Amino acid sequence: MKLFYAxxxxxxxxxxxxxxxxxxxxxxxxxxxAVSPINRNADVVAQNPLxxxxxxxxxxGVALYDSRVICQYLNSxxxxxxxxxxxxxxxxxxxxxxxxxxxxDAAVLIRYETFVRPEPLxxxxxxxxxxxxxxxxxxxxxxxxxxxxxxxxxxxxxxACALGYLDFRNPEFDWAALAPRTAKWFAGYKAHPSFQxxxxx
Numbered sequence: 333m334k335l336f337y338a339x340x341x342x343x344x345x346x347x348x349x350x351x352x353x354x355x356x357x358x359x360x361x362x363x364x365x366a367v368s369p370i371n372r373n374a375d376v377v378a379q380n381p382l383x384x385x386x387x388x389x390x391x392x393g394v395a396l397y398d399s400r401v402i403c404q405y406l407n408s409x410x411x412x413x414x415x416x417x418x419x420x421x422x423x424x425x426x427x428x429x430x431x432x433x434x435x436x437d438a439a440v441l442i443r444y445e446t447f448v449r450p451e452p453l454x455x456x457x458x459x460x461x462x463x464x465x466x467x468x469x470x471x472x473x474x475x476x477x478x479x480x481x482x483x484x485x486x487x488x489x490x491x492a493c494a495l496g497y498l499d500f501r502n503p504e505f506d507w508a509a510l511a512p513r514t515a516k517w518f519a520g521y522k523a524h525p526s527f528q529x530x531x532x533x
Contacts, residue, residue, distance in 0.1 A: 428487025
Protein backbone atom coordinates (compact mmCIF):
# COMPACT_ATOMS: atom_id res chain seq x y z
CA MET A 333 0.00 0.00 0.00
CA LYS A 334 1.07 3.59 -0.61
CA LEU A 335 0.10 6.47 1.67
CA PHE A 336 0.43 10.04 0.46
CA TYR A 337 1.30 11.92 3.60
CA ALA A 338 2.86 14.86 5.43
CA UNK A 339 4.30 14.18 8.89
CA UNK A 340 2.64 17.23 10.45
CA UNK A 341 -0.92 16.40 9.32
CA UNK A 342 -3.10 15.26 12.23
CA UNK A 343 -5.29 13.30 9.82
CA UNK A 344 -2.26 11.43 8.49
CA UNK A 345 -1.18 10.78 12.06
CA UNK A 346 -4.57 9.26 12.81
CA UNK A 347 -4.09 6.83 9.92
CA UNK A 348 -0.53 5.99 10.96
CA UNK A 349 -1.46 5.36 14.60
CA UNK A 350 -4.24 3.06 13.38
CA UNK A 351 -1.76 1.27 11.12
CA UNK A 352 0.64 0.77 14.04
CA UNK A 353 -2.11 -0.53 16.28
CA UNK A 354 -3.31 -2.91 13.57
CA UNK A 355 0.17 -4.24 12.78
CA UNK A 356 0.08 -2.91 9.23
CA UNK A 357 2.68 -0.17 9.30
CA UNK A 358 5.33 -2.30 7.58
CA UNK A 359 2.97 -2.85 4.64
CA UNK A 360 2.62 0.86 3.92
CA UNK A 361 5.02 2.82 1.72
CA UNK A 362 5.04 6.49 2.70
CA UNK A 363 4.96 8.94 -0.21
CA UNK A 364 5.78 12.52 0.90
CA UNK A 365 3.19 14.95 -0.44
CA ALA A 366 3.05 18.67 0.30
CA VAL A 367 -0.46 20.05 -0.22
CA SER A 368 -1.96 23.51 0.01
CA PRO A 369 -5.38 25.03 -0.72
CA ILE A 370 -3.76 27.31 -3.32
CA ASN A 371 -1.07 25.04 -4.81
CA ARG A 372 -2.63 21.70 -5.65
CA ASN A 373 -0.29 18.73 -5.77
CA ALA A 374 -0.86 16.91 -9.07
CA ASP A 375 0.37 13.58 -7.66
CA VAL A 376 -2.18 13.77 -4.84
CA VAL A 377 -4.98 14.97 -7.13
CA ALA A 378 -4.36 11.91 -9.32
CA GLN A 379 -5.37 9.76 -6.33
CA ASN A 380 -7.80 12.11 -4.57
CA PRO A 381 -9.62 14.67 -6.74
CA LEU A 382 -9.99 16.88 -3.67
CA UNK A 383 -6.21 17.20 -3.52
CA UNK A 384 -6.07 16.38 0.18
CA UNK A 385 -4.03 14.01 2.30
CA UNK A 386 -4.07 11.34 3.50
CA UNK A 387 -4.75 9.34 0.37
CA UNK A 388 -4.10 5.59 0.28
CA UNK A 389 -3.52 3.40 -2.75
CA UNK A 390 -4.30 -0.21 -1.87
CA UNK A 391 -2.35 -3.26 -2.99
CA UNK A 392 -5.00 -3.63 -5.71
CA GLY A 393 -4.40 -0.08 -6.96
CA VAL A 394 -7.61 1.37 -5.56
CA ALA A 395 -7.36 4.94 -4.22
CA LEU A 396 -9.06 5.64 -0.89
CA TYR A 397 -9.63 8.90 0.98
CA ASP A 398 -10.20 10.54 3.53
CA SER A 399 -8.81 9.44 6.92
CA ARG A 400 -12.11 7.90 8.06
CA VAL A 401 -12.39 5.71 4.98
CA ILE A 402 -8.71 4.76 5.12
CA CYS A 403 -8.93 3.75 8.79
CA GLN A 404 -12.04 1.68 8.10
CA TYR A 405 -10.19 -0.06 5.27
CA LEU A 406 -7.10 -0.78 7.36
CA ASN A 407 -9.28 -2.11 10.16
CA SER A 408 -10.98 -4.48 7.72
CA UNK A 409 -7.65 -5.65 6.25
CA UNK A 410 -6.38 -6.53 9.71
CA UNK A 411 -9.73 -7.79 11.03
CA UNK A 412 -8.96 -5.39 13.86
CA UNK A 413 -10.72 -3.72 16.72
CA UNK A 414 -9.65 -0.11 16.17
CA UNK A 415 -13.21 0.30 14.93
CA UNK A 416 -15.50 -1.89 17.06
CA UNK A 417 -17.69 -4.14 14.89
CA UNK A 418 -21.10 -3.48 16.40
CA UNK A 419 -23.14 -2.27 19.34
CA UNK A 420 -22.75 0.75 21.63
CA UNK A 421 -18.93 0.63 21.56
CA UNK A 422 -18.96 1.15 17.78
CA UNK A 423 -21.24 4.19 17.92
CA UNK A 424 -19.28 5.70 20.78
CA UNK A 425 -16.02 5.27 18.86
CA UNK A 426 -17.45 6.75 15.65
CA UNK A 427 -19.04 9.66 17.50
CA UNK A 428 -15.75 10.44 19.23
CA UNK A 429 -13.95 10.14 15.90
CA UNK A 430 -16.26 12.82 14.51
CA UNK A 431 -15.55 15.04 17.54
CA UNK A 432 -11.79 14.58 17.18
CA UNK A 433 -11.94 15.15 13.42
CA UNK A 434 -13.97 18.32 13.92
CA UNK A 435 -11.39 19.63 16.36
CA UNK A 436 -8.64 18.83 13.86
CA ASP A 437 -10.60 20.65 11.14
CA ALA A 438 -10.85 23.78 13.27
CA ALA A 439 -7.16 23.68 14.15
CA VAL A 440 -6.05 23.15 10.55
CA LEU A 441 -8.24 26.03 9.35
CA ILE A 442 -6.69 28.26 12.02
CA ARG A 443 -3.28 27.24 10.71
CA TYR A 444 -4.24 28.13 7.14
CA GLU A 445 -5.65 31.50 8.14
CA THR A 446 -2.74 32.51 10.39
CA PHE A 447 0.16 31.05 8.41
CA VAL A 448 -0.77 30.45 4.77
CA ARG A 449 -2.96 33.50 4.13
CA PRO A 450 -1.00 36.75 3.70
CA GLU A 451 -1.22 38.85 6.85
CA PRO A 452 -3.12 41.82 5.31
CA LEU A 453 -5.86 39.41 4.19
CA UNK A 454 -6.33 37.53 7.44
CA UNK A 455 -9.84 37.53 8.88
CA UNK A 456 -9.70 37.82 12.67
CA UNK A 457 -13.38 37.04 13.18
CA UNK A 458 -12.85 33.76 11.29
CA UNK A 459 -9.87 32.91 13.48
CA UNK A 460 -11.83 33.76 16.62
CA UNK A 461 -14.75 31.62 15.46
CA UNK A 462 -12.53 28.62 14.82
CA UNK A 463 -10.87 29.00 18.21
CA UNK A 464 -14.35 29.08 19.77
CA UNK A 465 -15.24 25.90 17.90
CA UNK A 466 -12.05 24.35 19.26
CA UNK A 467 -12.92 25.42 22.80
CA UNK A 468 -16.40 23.95 22.42
CA UNK A 469 -14.97 20.65 21.15
CA UNK A 470 -12.49 20.51 24.05
CA UNK A 471 -15.34 21.10 26.52
CA UNK A 472 -17.26 18.28 24.86
CA UNK A 473 -14.29 15.95 25.26
CA UNK A 474 -13.88 17.02 28.89
CA UNK A 475 -17.52 16.21 29.62
CA UNK A 476 -16.80 12.55 28.83
CA UNK A 477 -13.16 12.36 29.85
CA UNK A 478 -13.74 9.44 32.20
CA UNK A 479 -15.10 7.37 29.31
CA UNK A 480 -11.80 7.73 27.41
CA UNK A 481 -9.89 5.67 29.96
CA UNK A 482 -8.81 2.21 28.88
CA UNK A 483 -9.90 2.61 25.25
CA UNK A 484 -7.75 2.56 22.14
CA UNK A 485 -10.34 2.78 19.39
CA UNK A 486 -10.65 5.20 16.49
CA UNK A 487 -12.46 7.70 18.69
CA UNK A 488 -9.68 8.14 21.22
CA UNK A 489 -7.06 8.01 18.46
CA UNK A 490 -8.78 10.92 16.71
CA UNK A 491 -9.12 12.92 19.91
CA ALA A 492 -5.48 12.30 20.82
CA CYS A 493 -4.33 13.41 17.36
CA ALA A 494 -6.40 16.59 17.63
CA LEU A 495 -5.00 17.47 21.06
CA GLY A 496 -1.48 16.66 19.91
CA TYR A 497 -1.91 18.94 16.89
CA LEU A 498 -3.08 21.80 19.12
CA ASP A 499 -0.01 21.32 21.31
CA PHE A 500 2.19 21.31 18.20
CA ARG A 501 0.70 24.27 16.31
CA ASN A 502 -1.08 26.33 18.97
CA PRO A 503 0.54 25.79 22.38
CA GLU A 504 -0.69 29.22 23.45
CA PHE A 505 -4.26 27.91 23.18
CA ASP A 506 -3.69 25.94 26.44
CA TRP A 507 -6.59 23.56 25.96
CA ALA A 508 -5.55 21.70 29.12
CA ALA A 509 -6.72 24.63 31.24
CA LEU A 510 -10.23 24.02 29.89
CA ALA A 511 -10.05 20.25 30.31
CA PRO A 512 -7.96 19.09 33.28
CA ARG A 513 -9.40 15.57 33.34
CA THR A 514 -8.76 15.18 29.63
CA ALA A 515 -5.22 16.50 30.14
CA LYS A 516 -4.61 13.83 32.77
CA TRP A 517 -5.87 11.12 30.42
CA PHE A 518 -3.81 12.52 27.53
CA ALA A 519 -0.63 12.53 29.61
CA GLY A 520 -1.00 8.78 29.96
CA TYR A 521 -2.14 8.15 26.39
CA LYS A 522 0.92 9.89 24.97
CA ALA A 523 3.07 7.01 26.25
CA HIS A 524 1.55 4.64 23.67
CA PRO A 525 4.32 3.46 21.32
CA SER A 526 2.13 4.27 18.29
CA PHE A 527 1.67 7.85 19.47
CA GLN A 528 5.39 8.26 20.13
CA UNK A 529 6.29 6.77 16.73
CA UNK A 530 4.13 9.32 14.90
CA UNK A 531 5.24 12.54 16.58
CA UNK A 532 5.16 15.44 14.10
CA UNK A 533 8.51 16.94 13.13
